[in-house]
Amino acid sequence: MVRMNDGRKILITGASGRLGSTLRQAYAVRHLVLSPTRQELDLSRPEKLAEILRPMDFDLCIHCAAITSPDVCEREPELAERVNAQSPAVIASECQRRGARLIHLSTDYVFGGEGDTPLSESDATAPVSTYGRTKLTAESAVLQACPSALVARVSWLFGGAQACFPEQMLAQARAGREVEAIGDKWSVPTCMDDIAVWLELLWQQEPAVHGLLHLCNSGLATWQTFAQAALDIAYKKGLLEQPATVKGNRLEAFTGFLAKRPRYTPMANQKLVSLLGESPRSWQDALSAHLGRSALRL
Ligand SMILES: NC(=O)c1ccc[n+]([C@@H]2O[C@H](COP(=O)([O-])OP(=O)(O)OC[C@H]3O[C@@H](n4cnc5c(N)ncnc54)[C@H](OP(=O)(O)O)[C@@H]3O)[C@@H](O)[C@H]2O)c1
Incomplete structure (x- = not known):
């Protein structure tokens, strides 16, 4: 405890x-x-879990832990079920018992990805993988056990202290390797530093914000446009010596995945806009700010 x-x-x-x-770092200053x-x-x-949680002293739980690799979930579905679906239900019951606020993190992978317009909280889910299915099971189990819980779906996280996709793409370009990324799979890159700010604003609201919420920056991207933006910003900021072009691949042609990936899962963030009273900044602006901040450790 800090x-x-x-x-x-x-x-x-x-x-x-x-x-x-990222959240621990952001909140340890004031909480x-x-x-x-x-x-x-x-x-x-x-x-x-219930026995372990009971003596812990908390009035707000932010449940981030999960098996987040779709391929690991596909390979070990029983483990994924226990970690991603059953355990969140126990955590939710404990929050309900003690009257604590619960923010449970979920994913855009609860959607099937067959559409072509951004998805709202009321759109139908249809997960195509064990990861998506176990996360979807958790959403309803959490809300059933703790109706005041906030279930926040996020996507394509970057920012914070740990290297994510933009840093990986940049490392490849800096090593002089050709950078390739999937060009026909869409979602919304979302900055974890922004999530830290939004969540703190949201948990302070009365009446409590609860139910499903799409927590993402504005705009949408493919892995290719996300990678290209990272390289372009890095070049402008002097983090990359030469400009570089990202080669686009087709999702279909990518044979390295064990679990099926949904093709189109950008989330609409109108509900978040109305709760915050303003539009979240674009993912490009957030990425530019993040790469500027990380310049020294890249
Ligand atoms: N990253 C994304 O782009 C993304 C996109 C959509 C949704 N999400 C959701 O956002 C949340 C946070 O994701 P993240 O990217 O920060 O995850 P992450 O970097 O993969 O970290 C997962 C965390 O869960 C812990 N964990 C895994 N198995 C566990 C177990 N059996 N018992 C206890 N803890 C366990 C890990 O601990 P160890 O360090 O010990 O392994 C680690 O601290 C997740 O709910 C995820 O589904 C993430």
């Missing part, structure tokens, strides 16, 4: 991961943050 000053007592699960570590390791809070054993 004790800084009065505020919320926040339990962050998955705090060694990309989003969890008490409890961030158990996987060994301390093992989601693969849901039957043990």
Whole structure:
């Protein structure tokens, strides 16, 4: 637990991961943050969780931990079911029992990806992989066990302290390798530093914001346009010596995936806009700010 000053007592699960570590860093300044390791809070054993959670002192839980690799979920569906679907239900029951706020993180992979317009919270889900199915099961289990919970769907995370897709693309370009990315799969790149700000604004709102919410920056991208933007911004900021062009591949032609990927899952963020009272900045602006900040460690 990091004790800084009065505020919320926040339990962050998955705090060694990309989003969890970003949130822990952002909130430890003003709140008490409890961030158990996987060994301390093992989601693969849901039957043990209630007992472990009970003595923990928190009034807000941000549940980030999950098996996030679609291919690992496809290979180990029973484990994925326990970690991604059953454990969130136990966490939700414990939050309901003690009257704590719960923010549960979900994904655009609950959608089937067959459409061509951005998806709202009321659009039909149709996951095409074990990852998407287990995350969807968790959404309804969480809301059933704890109706005041906020289920926040996010997509294509970048920003924060850990290297994500833009840094990987940049590393390839800097090594002089040809950069390739899928050009016919769409979603919304979303900045984790922005998520930290939005969540804190949202959990303070009364009455409590609850139910499904799409938490993403504005705009949409393919992996190819996302990678290209990262390289263009990096070149403009002097982080890349030569301009570089990203070669586009087709999702269909990519044989390296075990789990099926949905093709078109950009989320519409109108509900977030109305809750915040303004439009989230574009992912390009957020990416530019992030790469500017990370210039020294790239
Ligand atoms: N990254 C994205 O682009 C993206 C997109 C859509 C949705 N999301 C959702 O956002 C949330 C956060 O994602 P992320 O990218 O930050 O995840 P991540 O970097 O993959 O981190 C996952 C975290 O979960 C923990 N974890 C995994 N298995 C566990 C277990 N059995 N027991 C306890 N903890 C376990 C990991 O601990 P270890 O360090 O010990 O492995 C790690 O801290 C997830 O719910 C994910 O589904 C992410």
